[in-house]
Amino acid sequence: MPYLTAVVKETFRRHPPSHFLLSHAVAAEGAAVELGGYGVPAGVHVEFYTAWVTEDPAMWKEPGEFRPERFLEGGDGADVDLTGTRGVLKMMPFGAGRRICPAWSLGVLHVKLLLARMVHGFRWLPDPTSPPDPTETFAFTVVMKNPLKAVILPR
């Protein structure tokens, strides 16, 4: 289970379904909030492009690599959680704070359960005529540009 959890976390880091959060406005009445050294007045909307955080080589070793081991002990993601509330804030696939996705735990649970059932029940082999291609494209969320094709055999 720890490795499965690491695979799921690495998937949310390397291939987050959303690259940005919903638009959030500064709520403080009449006061500017300081953000990264800038004063942001009340009512002004701030957009967070969260994918840049997980692509930043200052935060992640070789961020372009899909490497679940980074979320195991000693890895550069070992202290990171998906809600951005524990350890260093290095990824937020569901947002963070009071406007975090209210279904974040449901989402994680479904992805883990689906993946566990898929690898428990079947062997997944690459389709020689169409190997897996991680290229992404923007739909409503970010999806695979070329859908996965595989040879699936019962275990």
Ligand code: HEM
């Ligand atoms: C893997 C699955 C999912 C991902 C990656 C995801 C991601 C997100 C993100 C990034 C936000 C924006 C947070 C922000 O603006 O700070 C959000 C908001 C939201 N999500 Fe999800 N979500 C997922 C599944 C779901 C599901 C299954 C539901 C409903 C059953 C849901 C309901 C919502 C709602 C209602 C909001 C708006 C919350 C607000 O504005 O206060 N999400 N989600």
